[in-house]
Each structure stands twice: as C-alpha cells, then as structure tokens.
Amino acid sequence: EKEMMIRGRGLRNIKMMKGLTRPVSDLANNENYQLLGNAARSILSQQAFILETISDDDYVKHHPFYLGSSVGGHVRHVLDHWSKLMNHDYAISSTDAIDYDSRERNTEIETNRLVALGINEKILHQLDSALQHRRPETPLQVMFLGDSKSGIRYTVDTTFGRELSFVSHHATHHLSTIKLLMQTMSYDSLPTTIGMAHSTIQYWNGQNKK
Numbered sequence: 001e002k003e004m005m006i007r008g009r010g011l012r013n014i015k016m017m018k019g020l021t022r023p024v025s026d027l028a029n030n031e032n033y034q035l036l037g038n039a040a041r042s043i044l045s046q047q048a049f050i051l052e053t054i055s056d057d058d059y060v061k062h063h064p065f066y067l068g069s070s071v072g073g074h075v076r077h078v079l080d081h082w083s084k085l086m087n088h089d090y091a092i093s094s095t096d097a098i099d100y101d102s103r104e105r106n107t108e109i110e111t112n113r114l115v116a117l118g119i120n121e122k123i124l125h126q127l128d129s130a131l132q133h134r135r136p137e138t139p140l141q142v143m144f145l146g147d148s149k150s151g152i153r154y155t156v157d158t159t160f161g162r163e164l165s166f167v168s169h170h171a172t173h174h175l176s177t178i179k180l181l182m183q184t185m186s187y188d189s190l191p192t193t194i195g196m197a198h199s200t201i202q203y204w205n206g207q208n209k210k
Contacts, residue, residue: 037131040164043171044124046194050178051117058185059113066181074178076110078171079119085163086126090138097141097155136161172197
C-alpha cells in the first residue's frame with residue numbers, strides 16, 4: 001500500500017492510504033456522484049425513521065453506561081456536522097473554513113425530537129439542491145481542534161465531495177450507537193441495516209453465501 005502526503009494550511013504530513021478506493025476527483029463522474037448522493041440520502045432517511053419511531057421521553061433519556069449520552073445528543077451531534085457542510089458559504093471569494101468542532105451543546109435539536117426531525121428534513125432538501133448545483137470537486141477547507149489544552153486549530157484543504165463522504169460515514173457510526181441505545185429501551189424491531197456501513201453489509205452478505 002502506497003502512501004501519499006497532502007498539505008493543508010497549518011497542517012503537514014497527513015497520511016492517506018492510496019489505492020484503497022477511487023480518488024475524490026473521480027466523483028466528477030456522474031455515476032460515482034450519484035452513488036455518493038444516494039448514500040447520503042440513505043443515512044438521512046435512516047435518521048428520519050429513528051426520529052419518527054422514538055418517543056419524546058426516550059429521545060432525551062440519558063444512559064449512564066454510555067457516558068451519559070442520549071439519542072438526542074447523538075442526533076444533534078450528527079445534524080451539526082451536516083448543517084456545517086450544507087450551510088457553508090461556497091462563494092468563490094469565501095476563505096472561511098468549516099469548523100466541525102465549533103458546536104453548541106444542549107440545543108433544541110437535542111431536546112426536541114420534532115425540531116430535530118424538521119432540521120433533518122431541511123438538510124435532505126439542501127442535499128438534493130447541492131447535488132444538482134455543486135460539483136464534487138468544489139474546493140473548501142475544514143478546521144479541527146488539534147489540542148484541547150491550547151485550543152490550537154488546524155485546517156486541511158479538501159473538496160465538497162470528500163466532505164460529503166465524511167459526514168455520511170460519521171453519521172453511520174452514530175446511528176449504530178443510537179440503535180444500540182434504542183434497543184436497551186426495548187425498540188427491538190429496528191431494521192438491521194440502520195447504522196451499518198455498506199462494507200459491513202457486503203461482508204455479512206458474503207458470509208451468508210458460504
């Protein structure tokens with residue numbers, strides 16, 4: 001496996017594995033971009049199903065065995081990432097970086113299931129518009145907190161297509177945790193594929209054929 005180094009402003013020597021998947025630039029191909037869009041829609045639709053299924057009380061219930069987190073907390077965290085990407089200023093003159101780590105806690109999204117459902121629906125509409133009008137290779141920068149003590153942040157050069165892949169994968173893992181939390185509250189009939197990555201589904205399908 002070869003490695004390539006990419007440079008971002010304020011950050012050097014980030015390693016990415018080359019040859020494990022198609023390069024982001026290939027997303028300009030309509031078929032690939034359609035796959036990316038379908039995956040993103042699927043994730044948001046899974047979250048909508050969760051929000052329509054869970055009760056208001058269970059949505060805000062905190063689980064001590066899992067760092068005191070709640071389904072609402074995970075949903076808020078996921079929607080924050082989606083909103084950062086969808087609401088970013090993509091004007092050519094914009095030099096602002098998307099700061100995923102700058103988020104508010106205990107917002108109404110976290111405590112009100114219906115508000116969260118409305119935001120989720122809004123992001124679905126924004127996604128459809130973005131897939132029609134924004135090219136995947138659109139350049140942008142993202143920012144992360146590099147050190148919790150000093151508060152120093154770093155930025156990385158990226159593209160809209162790459163970040164759409166990131167927020168989709170990020171949401172998948174949180175949906176997996178949400179499903180586990182809901183199962184402890186006797187939601188036993190949730191679809192198996194909620195919170196399951198395509199690679200995992202592919203693996204289990206292969207196992208079942210043996």
